[in-house]
Amino acid sequence: MRYVLYIIVLAMSCVQGAYAAPRVPTHLQEVVAVLPPKITTPVVAQNLSLEQRVLQIQALLLQAETTGDPRYLGYAQAQLQPLTHKAVVDDEVLLLRAKINQFNHHFAQAQIDIVQVLQRQPTHPQALLLQAAIYQVKAEFALARQSCQRLRTLSTLSLAVICEAQVNALNGKAAQSMQTMHTLLASVNSLEPSQQTWFYLGLGDIAMRQGNFKQAESYYQRLDMNQPVALAALADVLLAQKRYTEVSQYLRSYQQHDGLLLRFAIAQQALNLPVDALISTLNARFNALSLRGDNSHLREKAIFTLRLLHQPQQALGLAQQNWQQQREPQDASIYWDSAQATQAKNDLKILKKWLQQTQLQDVAFGTQVQGAIQ
């Protein structure tokens, strides 16, 4: 009888742990929340001119990007809405909307706005770059290349070259792309810091797929390491070299970022350090996302499910869903790994055919595939 009671108490305490009850703090001085820096732009609707409002939205999007916090996207979108209730929506506004949709992985909606802009201004550089980026994520390389090629005007020639090199790098011409990018390396210092970031991230990515990890790392090291995107790239190249301790050091203080926490947890696991708490945090975050119907994290969720939960069957389901949304090399990689772990012949066949068609070159993943194809 006592034993049964123990079990009941234990079970209840577990439930309590999972759903912590609301509490009333006892001290007035207790800090209940550390708030992010105050947004400089007022988000409550005001009478602003189009230019002012566009500037405000741009500032919010910039904040979304640099902090990695989607709340700023929500604010930006709210600011954008009144500008879209017009018979003819301005190109600038359409592009901002496309950008937000791209952020939220609503690629089809983003394309509709981009096409509208391009109908009016066929060589609009931002529209073309955004279009190329979306095609690239969807692995529509021929279309991506077309968008890049349309940038080949005098003023945006360098953009066209970088844009094309990046597409080609994923499409069977990695070595050539590397050379092209190298020729631009000399003039990189004359670019703005943000331009350099863009360039080095692209360059590092090509090097990494070619297996030149040290080279990739040296490019990434030139980036500002406070940006989540730069840290993630660096962590990936370190993970590829099994340098888990360094990954762990770099990412320890960035655990609020889902993508970085995932990499941190993978490194901790490889180091045989306890990961249960990290797993439950990630689990709670993915659950919170799916509760609100957000499925833009399918790739991360698939990686998490395979590498940390060790549930290949579920990971495969997620990787398949993700494959319908986006087809970057990392998407192919997690799809391949889950399919291999479950011996899903059909999926492996689909992937092999896709890899042959695209001629994607990626050492970490390519050798496995080539082995499997033979």
Added chain:
Amino acid sequence: MKWFWYWCLCCLSSVSYAHKASDSYLNIQQIDASTLHIQWDIALRDLDILLNLDANNDRQLTWREVVVRTLELEQLATQNLVIRRNTQDCKTYNVQPIAIDNHVDGAYAVMRFSVQCEQQGAWAIQYRLLENIDVLHRGILRWQALHQTAQTLVVAASEQAVILSDLSQQHTVQSFWQEGISHIWAGYDHILFLLSLLLPVVLVRHQQTWQPVQRWQTALLDAVGIVTAFTLAHSLTLVLAALQWVYLPSRYMFCNLGYYV
């Protein structure tokens, strides 16, 4: 121009976000014929946007800074959440002291109160938190009507009220029935497919020519058989596809649709 380059940077980035977009957690439970208990968790961060809670601007939100604004917080709750039954607004009472709880993206203020509503009629809620301020904000609503299983709804802030559906068994069967009918009627392809299946029902092959059937009962029986077979087959394929037991690339399916018909 600087902005433009950040754009390019975004194009490259495939890293997902640290925090999630804003949510509030709204738990509504019917206690008796006319009373609802409500617990509403709103992120302190969101409340700071709305009410500027952090009075001294040090971004360290103390419990004092929250508690002294209790009245405004309660007002905010009643202004942004209206529950109606039978088109009548429910009345808020029994407001409990504000508490704090943690969710994955930080600390939330927990507001608990009850509302008194009409004895019967359809339930509706009007949810307007952060309307026109954060488009990605959602209310995660857990609604538990008396003697029914709880359901979870995701609501966006809007002037438009959301009707809370009845989850009784009778209602579920009815809604499945309605969904089925609207599914078939919604696409011309279903109707055309059925019609093409039904055309031969009134004909019979006799001495190498098509003859009209003699008895209407034969045609009726055939029609019932075909419609039932179609329903079963279509339901089966839907189940297989929805549960992802069978997956076929859609481009091949659409190309060959004519062939299958």
